Amino acid sequence: MSYQVLARKWRPRTFRELVGQGHVLQTLINALDNQRLHHAYLFTGTRGVGKTTIARILARCLNCETGITSTPCGECSACREINDGRFIDLIEVDAASRTKVEDTRELLENVQYAPSRGRFKVYLIDEVHMLSNHSFNALLKTLEEPPPHVKFLLATTDPQKLPVTVLSRCLQFSLKNLSPERLVEHLKHILGEEKIAYEEAALWQLGRAAQGSVRDCLTLLDQAIGFCNGTLTAAAVSEFLGNIDQAVISHLMESLIAQDAAATLAVVRKVADSSPDFALVLQALLSWLHRVAIAQVVPEAIDNSQGDRDLVLAHAAALTPENVQLYYQIALKGREDQPLAIDARSGLEMTLLRMLAFTPQLQPRPQSTASASDLAAAGQKKKRLVDEEPVVVAAPPADKPGVVEPTPAPRVAMPAPVPAATTPSPVAELPVAPPAPLPAISGKPLALSELTADTWLQVFLQLGLSGVTRSIAGHCALANVVGSKLTLILDTRHGALFNDEHRRRMEAAMVDYFGEALTVSIELGTPPAETPSARRLRLEDERKLAAVHEFTHDPAVQALVQRFGAEIDYDSITPLGQEPR
Numbered sequence: 001m002s003y004q005v006l007a008r009k010w011r012p013r014t015f016r017e018l019v020g021q022g023h024v025l026q027t028l029i030n031a032l033d034n035q036r037l038h039h040a041y042l043f044t045g046t047r048g049v050g051k052t053t054i055a056r057i058l059a060r061c062l063n064c065e066t067g068i069t070s071t072p073c074g075e076c077s078a079c080r081e082i083n084d085g086r087f088i089d090l091i092e093v094d095a096a097s098r099t100k101v102e103d104t105r106e107l108l109e110n111v112q113y114a115p116s117r118g119r120f121k122v123y124l125i126d127e128v129h130m131l132s133n134h135s136f137n138a139l140l141k142t143l144e145e146p147p148p149h150v151k152f153l154l155a156t157t158d159p160q161k162l163p164v165t166v167l168s169r170c171l172q173f174s175l176k177n178l179s180p181e182r183l184v185e186h187l188k189h190i191l192g193e194e195k196i197a198y199e200e201a202a203l204w205q206l207g208r209a210a211q212g213s214v215r216d217c218l219t220l221l222d223q224a225i226g227f228c229n230g231t232l233t234a235a236a237v238s239e240f241l242g243n244i245d246q247a248v249i250s251h252l253m254e255s256l257i258a259q260d261a262a263a264t265l266a267v268v269r270k271v272a273d274s275s276p277d278f279a280l281v282l283q284a285l286l287s288w289l290h291r292v293a294i295a296q297v298v299p300e301a302i303d304n305s306q307g308d309r310d311l312v313l314a315h316a317a318a319l320t321p322e323n324v325q326l327y328y329q330i331a332l333k334g335r336e337d338q339p340l341a342i343d344a345r346s347g348l349e350m351t352l353l354r355m356l357a358f359t360p361q362l363q364p365r366p367q368s369t370a371s372a373s374d375l376a377a378a379g380q381k382k383k384r385l386v387d388e389e390p391v392v393v394a395a396p397p398a399d400k401p402g403v404v405e406p407t408p409a410p411r412v413a414m415p416a417p418v419p420a421a422t423t424p425s426p427v428a429e430l431p432v433a434p435p436a437p438l439p440a441i442s443g444k445p446l447a448l449s450e451l452t453a454d455t456w457l458q459v460f461l462q463l464g465l466s467g468v469t470r471s472i473a474g475h476c477a478l479a480n481v482v483g484s485k486l487t488l489i490l491d492t493r494h495g496a497l498f499n500d501e502h503r504r505r506m507e508a509a510m511v512d513y514f515g516e517a518l519t520v521s522i523e524l525g526t527p528p529a530e531t532p533s534a535r536r537l538r539l540e541d542e543r544k545l546a547a548v549h550e551f552t553h554d555p556a557v558q559a560l561v562q563r564f565g566a567e568i569d570y571d572s573i574t575p576l577g578q579e580p581r
């Protein structure tokens with residue numbers, strides 16, 4: 001059985017088989033059905049979007065023996081000969097190879113004679129912008145007074161280069177690039193018919209790589225089929241296209257979400273083992289972050305590009321929008337700096353470590369908690385302050401070793417005219433709220449019999465979990481302990497990344513901790529008690545509230561407020577230290 005390349009085998013023979021370009025096709029179909037024909041058509045668009053394919057179908061529509069039609073029969077000799085490229089009245093020219101005026105004259109020599117076989121003599125001139133000026137002039141004469149039996153079908157990727165005199169005599173159709181979605185749909189159809197197995201993520205890679213061209217897409221598909229030897233897998237197609245395997249990027253994202261530097265560097269090490277194009281990794285990470293950012297504002301806009309929609313949505317839920325923006329900015333800057341780094345790998349590592357170092361907080365805040373409403377009350381109080389007195393200064397956050405606060409920058413709002421006299425330096429000498437005491441954590445391991453919903457909060461901190469497993473465990477509350485069987489409820493909102501591997505790791509850590517055999521089962525749901533993560537956020541909020549309270553009641557601050565009418569930037573007040581995670 002001879003193998004026919006897919007691009008040729010699947011070249012459309014009718015308008016209905018054509019992929020995309022519905023706007024152009026509808027106009028042509030209406031014109032044909034109403035017999036309102038123009039004598040010159042110009043098809044523009046980038047390579048491989050169907051310009052000459054549409055022109056050839058149009059040639060059949062014009063010459064089909066059943067009559068001028070938008071649905072040529074495909075059976076008559078005209079249809080078949082056009083299909084095989086041997087119809088005497090279809091004169092196809094590649095202008096790129098025949099640019100000289102002599103060529104054009106020769107081409108148009110016989111234009112006055114009636115067609116030998118068909119209804120119309122059809123001149124299909126591809127890449128028409130390549131003609132010389134003299135050639136255009138020769139062509140223009142014919143276009144001005146075309147014999148009724150002649151049709152010109154011109155195609156070009158570069159209509160800007162055509163003389164206006166030629167443009168104005170053509171009916172112009174601009175063909176659009178095809179979206180990856182449209183191309184993937186087409187690929188699925190073809191692979192289904194060809195009975196070739198595939199992973200959807202592989203098709204998305206091909207659909208994107210084709211950059212809007214159906215022809216390129218099918219050529220890539222042909223090559224990928226040869227490369228993959230059977231099933232089109234995402235990993236093989238990544239390798240074939242020289243892309244970064246998206247699994248690498250999703251692992252990087254998970255290590256960033258888990259604030260796990262060791263895991264982050266491990267992913268980079270793995271990249272170094274396989275396809276060490278570190279610049280591409282950063283590019284792919286940028287594109288992933290872009291999708292996550294979109295998912296946070298318009299989740300339904302996320303297509304299943306590369307088969308990763310669920311992961312992108314999970315990452316969107318696990319990060320704050322501020323963090324996503326921050327990571328994006330750092331990645332952009334990292335890309336700019338990469339050529340300056342000692343080598344591309346260290347450039348990538350530094351960029352990722354910078355993301356970890358600058359992350360202000362781990363998880364998005366719950367939508368409503370008691371402490372959040374306390375903060376809202378603090379906002380009310382601020383408003384009252386503003387009403388009562390012309391307020392208020394800002395304090396920079398105190399030194400927090402190891403934690404950098406990129407946003408928001410502390411602001412000092414000084415009112416315009418300061419009444420002469422003493423102008424103390426307001427910011428540097430401000431006292432800062434003393435740290436709230438950290439909750440005591442006993443280092444002594446508990447016995448399994450002591451495990452309750454409350455003590456789980458303490459046990460969690462001592463399990464030594466890391467990465468995503470730790471993040472997942474942090475969103476669990478203890479439901480019950482029956483004998484040696486523990487049941488935890490994982491907050492559904494944080495369940496997207498959960499799989500049995502995490503459960504096994506938690507179980508192993510607990511066996512280790514309690515020193516006895518036990519099983520852990522995890523169910524998704526609404527946690528019946530406070531989870532370690534919710535507790536940490538609550539304590540942080542409470543400490544922040546306490547710090548705000550201390551700060552605003554500090555006599556020095558109140559003096560500044562009263563004397564200079566400065567305003568406190570509440571967001572910039574940061575308690576010292578951190579809740580244990």
Ligand SMILES: [Zn+2]
Binds near residue numbers: 065066073077078080
């Ligand atoms: Zn026909």
